[in-house]
Amino acid sequence: MSKVLIVSDSHGSTEVLEGIEKLHGNDVDLMIHCGDSELSESDAAIVNFRSVKGNCDFYGTFPDDETHDVNGVKIFVTHGHLYSVKSTLVNLYYKAKELQADIVCFGHSHLLGAEMVDDVLFINPGSIRLPRSRAEKSYAILELENEKAILQIYDYGNGELTELRQEFSLHKKS
DSSP states (O other): OEEEEEEOOOTTOHHHHHHHHHHHTTTOSEEEEOSOOOSOTTSTTTTTSEEOOOTTOOSSOOOSEEEEEETTEEEEEEOSGGGTTTTOSHHHHHHHHHHTOSEEEOOSSOOEEEEEETTEEEEEEOOSSSOSSSSSOEEEEEEEETTEEEEEEEETTTEEOGGGOEEEEOOOOO
């Protein structure tokens, strides 16, 4: 089993990133930041995260997109502003299909959400600094085992929101 920590839209808050890493850093295989950290890649708070560039990231040279292979599961990471995610997931869906990604992690809207579209799992961990439509400063931990993805949502400072735990079926490409 592999675990992936997913955060987004921390907007300059080094304290929250450091706190999340302290809580979970030793228990996860990969820490992803979906952009808008507003930090440079050399900042101690983000150095252990694999981060992409958001529309508010004016420091550093983060890539626009990244892909990660975690035990045969392909994860595509982007901030989302380049794909108009505030109005549609269609552009992101086509990019995921082009890359043969199983999972897409993105931010930008500050809206927590997860859904399967055909065979692609879309995850937006919300914002750990400026949440929208919910009060929780949310982030996610994704457990990957065989063809199962278990998504756990956390509220920074208050622990897991167990009522939001979801399980998805992944169909790995052979």
